[in-house]
Amino acid sequence: MHTMHTIHDYLNALKNGGYRITDQRRAVCDFLAHTPTHPTPSDVYWALSLTHPETSRATVYNTLNALRDLGAIVEISVGSDHTHYDTNPEPHVNLVCLRCEQVVDYDGDVPLAALYETVRAHTGFQAVSAQVQMVGFCAECQARRRDEIRRQLQASAITSPREETNQ
């Protein structure tokens, strides 16, 4: 289930954080309110460069950092230098592929909300959001990997025919 913040949720977060609402910041909020994906910072920048060419990379990145610090979006790190933003405020599981680096929401029902009470009862921690990252390989990447292994085996069978005659 991918629930979305509205643009007003993002604008209010910025206002409450003491940020002035400029056209460029509004454009970033508008993009986040409508993307169904988990965009990287450069995804956001490239999308806006088409519709708002005056928007600088620094402004996009600063606005994303501000929204992250304000808790309006959640940063997901994949590998060493790959960051995605999660715009889905509902407790949910992200499926993170280590090969194609795509991040998708798992659509099934997961009792993460029940965890809030358990955690609160044990630690007093008041959670406002919960994302669980499940890290691994997507179905497409597994199929590609099987293809690669098969081609490697075929290639080695062609380049070393003597193995067959020796047996």
Ligand SMILES: [Zn+2]
């Ligand atoms: Zn993949």
Ligand SMILES: [Zn+2]
């Ligand atoms: Zn997600």
